[in-house]
Amino acid sequence: MNLLALIVLTAIKITLVLVVFLTAIAYTVLMERKVLGFIQLRYGPNRVGPWGLLQPLADLLKLLFKEDFTPPHVNRVLFVLAPIITAVTAFLPFAVIPFARQIFPDEFTFYGVTFDLTAAGLNQGVIADINVGLLYVFAMGSLAVYGAVLGGWASNNKYSLLGGLRYAAQMVSYELALGLSVIGVLMLAGSLSLVKIVEAQKDMWFIVYQPLGFILFLTAALAECARTPFDLIECENELVAGYQTEYSSMKWALFMLGEYCHIIVASALAVTLFFGGWQGPYLPPIIWFTLKTFILVFVFIWIRGTYPRFRFDQLMQLGWKVMLPLCLANILVTGAVMLLV
Amino acid sequence: MQTLFYILAGTALVAGALVVFQTHPLRSALWLIVNFFAVAGIYLLASAEFIAAIQIIVYAGAIMVLFLFVIMLLNLRQPEEPMPMSALGSRILAVTLAVTTGFLVMFGLKQAVIIPARTGPPGLGNTESVARLLFTDYLLPFEVTSVLLLVAIVGAVILSKSRLK
Numbered sequence: 001m002n003l004l005a006l007i008v009l010t011a012i013k014i015t016l017v018l019v020v021f022l023t024a025i026a027y028t029v030l031m032e033r034k035v036l037g038f039i040q041l042r043y044g045p046n047r048v049g050p051w052g053l054l055q056p057l058a059d060l061l062k063l064l065f066k067e068d069f070t071p072p073h074v075n076r077v078l079f080v081l082a083p084i085i086t087a088v089t090a091f092l093p094f095a096v097i098p099f100a101r102q103i104f105p106d107e108f109t110f111y112g113v114t115f116d117l118t119a120a121g122l123n124q125g126v127i128a129d130i131n132v133g134l135l136y137v138f139a140m141g142s143l144a145v146y147g148a149v150l151g152g153w154a155s156n157n158k159y160s161l162l163g164g165l166r167y168a169a170q171m172v173s174y175e176l177a178l179g180l181s182v183i184g185v186l187m188l189a190g191s192l193s194l195v196k197i198v199e200a201q202k203d204m205w206f207i208v209y210q211p212l213g214f215i216l217f218l219t220a221a222l223a224e225c226a227r228t229p230f231d232l233i234e235c236e237n238e239l240v241a242g243y244q245t246e247y248s249s250m251k252w253a254l255f256m257l258g259e260y261c262h263i264i265v266a267s268a269l270a271v272t273l274f275f276g277g278w279q280g281p282y283l284p285p286i287i288w289f290t291l292k293t294f295i296l297v298f299v300f301i302w303i304r305g306t307y308p309r310f311r312f313d314q315l316m317q318l319g320w321k322v323m324l325p326l327c328l329a330n331i332l333v334t335g336a337v338m339l340l341v
Numbered sequence: 342m343q344t345l346f347y348i349l350a351g352t353a354l355v356a357g358a359l360v361v362f363q364t365h366p367l368r369s370a371l372w373l374i375v376n377f378f379a380v381a382g383i384y385l386l387a388s389a390e391f392i393a394a395i396q397i398i399v400y401a402g403a404i405m406v407l408f409l410f411v412i413m414l415l416n417l418r419q420p421e422e423p424m425p426m427s428a429l430g431s432r433i434l435a436v437t438l439a440v441t442t443g444f445l446v447m448f449g450l451k452q453a454v455i456i457p458a459r460t461g462p463p464g465l466g467n468t469e470s471v472a473r474l475l476f477t478d479y480l481l482p483f484e485v486t487s488v489l490l491l492v493a494i495v496g497a498v499i500l501s502k503s504r505l506k
Binding site for chain 1: 367374390391393394395397398401402403406407409410413414467468
């Protein structure tokens, strides 16, 4: 297969995945509003379409037609760049997360031309199976901080700046715990490739061997996504809306897109690392993957509906004095057990 | 491959030069991030995926975030005034230093021999081979480095806490 065909086919596959992913994000917003409504004994959105199912479309149209206001005295380049960085770095990690074993047949014939889809793994249920997959996800996750930090600085507003600074401190603190919490899984699977990690869970999910690892991962992921109870960066009673204060219309929508994208990616990553990825009996793999991911997304929303926000010193204490030692102990115990068994 | 290398190397050089010539520290920091990305790309071309990923996570994702944090805390909004060129002595010193460095660079370039590119064994730069080397042949330097970092942490804590007493 020639290079041009390869590029075109890859682009088609990426577009397909992206469209499904974007739809999933839109409906995660609706799901959050519905679930929060249920938790708080109200209905949630139920006017647009049956059971409010067209609400995401209405939200999008509203955001598109709002005035896109750029306040004076902002640093224009960075002000525009910040939401773009947030959205892009939120999307990129999904490229290495496997969502099925195989989504296309090995080859297909189009107007008499036969394309071999096994080239570059085009038929696989993952966009790119790279051998440092997990590190790639963490690399993209660590870049997400620039969106908020630069947005907060460029807004030229004290509240925005404070939100951005809090985000930087929070991300740097919890990245460590996030990285260390999955070392146990890596030791069990013996690979950084997410496809191989899923295959290693053929007989037993890693949650069975790594329950503490999963709890630590989930907590650190909540902090990295800056979700309640870790949402000090947009803490409205202190900082108006944190780094998003000066943003409106589609720029603000890109920040929101990034946030919900992070939730889905974190859930999908947890499913891949601890819950056997797309594997499961009877149902097709892609259904299993979606089901497991959205159960975890529900947990994220449930936590938001349940817990109050931390204070900033509590956040730092939890990160450095509780999470980090527990992560190290988890690695030590896992290593010892693996040596003995 | 070669074209990609030249594009990445060019980006790294231009970004590196821009780091030096910016008047605002925040812009310097941002161009340094661009530079890190270009260098990570070069690592990828050399099939050292692990090093490339670590380059992004550690340098672009952690160290530069702390740099930005400090720059923003200091709130350096206005570019500082260019330093007045005062004494004749400093000018003479600057010219001497520049000429000496220029000679050194030219001398070095004349001595340099261009080695033809070699391809390493497959999987040279991946996580397993790096870990194997790090925990066998280079175990002592690795552990000594960790002690060095510990010393730095203790030093930083003492420096920041001694003033509080």
